[in-house]
Amino acid sequence: MTSQRLAIGVDLGGTNARAAVVDASSGEIVASHKATLSERTPESVVSIIAEAVHQAAGSARLALPSVASVGVGVAAQCLGRTGVVLNAPNLGWRNVAFGELLAGKLGRPVRIANDLSAAAWGEHSFGAARGIEDAVLVFVGSGVGSGFILGGRLHSGASGVAAEFGHIKVRPQRPGTPPRRCGCGEMNCLEAYTSGMNVAARVREELQAGARTMVSELAGGDLARVSASLVDEAYRAGDAYARELWEEVAELLGVAIANLVTILNPARLILGGGVLLGASTLAALVREQMDAKISRSAVGALSVERAWLGDDAGVIGAALLDG
């Protein structure tokens, strides 16, 4: 028992926060506590997280003062070591000194990072990128993002917002596709065309504007049930609308991922997220585009894996951020 070094990580999403005590030598989650964000003001969220941290630490019989720091992965643009959350659309936060607030509440130093940077660090520590110096993780789920392990280190960039892959600017293939505003406030981000939430929103808008697609029947006529996985189902059933949409989305995602690999030359690409892992037809189309567009010079070193740690990658990585 004495050889165990325990660390605390938190995964802060838009609706839940999860605190976990992680064995830093094995990556095992020793105890964890999940709490719903009943309110989303920074003060409320800080209180909810602090309570979850105390619960998890209590279950693991870990005295909080014995922990060097607490790491938090936030579904947001985070200014690294300053602890400032620049923009968290799901929480409605802009420029919140979240790290400082939480550190004050916990009485321990707090280190924050984007949730996918934390997940990449988790996969590097104990998952699909273990022992690999250069690895890129790409998630396409309700949002789109990435995390970079470069030279064995988490690459956070000059102000901590590196790897904001969802916010690169793209131009859809079909001239008729209207420009879309992203949750970050900017126009034509990759995420605005390809994330699960945005795909669903776009299909709803187009259905309301008169588009004809099987997705409507698959959703039982209920717009709220429209989702990327129903588009995937419609595609497999031969729906023309779904085919056109998936071709556009797959080209955008496939080329963007290919260019990321060409530029960073990782040994491993880790794919994750509900859209890439759940919408199998889209995933295959993305892979086809990607394989065709990665520079031949970068493809030789590359292997592609699904994420190993699933939803645990974020808390594990967060716990080890300063490790």
Added chain:
Amino acid sequence: MTSQRLAIGVDLGGTNARAAVVDASSGEIVASHKATLSERTPESVVSIIAEAVHQAAGSARLALPSVASVGVGVAAQCLGRTGVVLNAPNLGWRNVAFGELLAGKLGRPVRIANDLSAAAWGEHSFGAARGIEDAVLVFVGSGVGSGFILGGRLHSGASGVAAEFGHIKVRPQRPGTPPRRCGCGEMNCLEAYTSGMNVAARVREELQAGARTMVSELAGGDLARVSASLVDEAYRAGDAYARELWEEVAELLGVAIANLVTILNPARLILGGGVLLGASTLAALVREQMDAKISRSAVGALSVERAWLGDDAGVIGAALLDG
């Protein structure tokens, strides 16, 4: 004199090789020797470089055996520590064990890198990125390329081909623009649409196909004189063809550079190369696109500079590759 630590760097282009003795504590070039590549077989080039290294070392009264290693920046895709040049279109090389050949000839270990990675390392050591942990260098000249300093280290990637920015895949804005094959052999690389050589080749092709543009008169009717700077001149004189071409090229370059900044979050972007520094109107259009498309989260940390070390960046960086 005894405090001077001298290192040897080589810059290998398509037509010349330059060897330099560099003071590793100041970045000063103590002696240098430039040689024309009269032949381009690997054996001939190795002999020419070895001779240039001996000449430069002799001028600096430096005994070659006292040097730990010799660094070479090559205008090519280089497989890092293996010393293999994967693809050097200007030399006509594919899969050449160049590092090994040169090491055999010199009797010293040889470290090779892409010329722009070497230049980035030079600018980081003694130029526009000195003291900056995260810096990106982008060159648009006869070719298009980049070099990355991330976390204070040169990022070479898993097999040494990271930062091959010229070989990301793009889709031009105008539907009428035909696909172009790049010097690397692949289709639709950024370089195929935006490098000085490729722009000149495209304008020549379009003139021969009947395009009407002032570039023709500016070149005195001599197709061989067509260049990016003449297109720039034609643009300033109100030429419609030049305006359309520059808009397309500027969008491709500006968005690609913006996305690079969004993804890597550098504190400094260093711009260089004959097209970006010489074609002032194009450079301004690229800058406009770039400024509009960088994610607001990444723009705060960024400053943009021209390269400081000019043509010396490559040899200086190469000399310090293992430093």
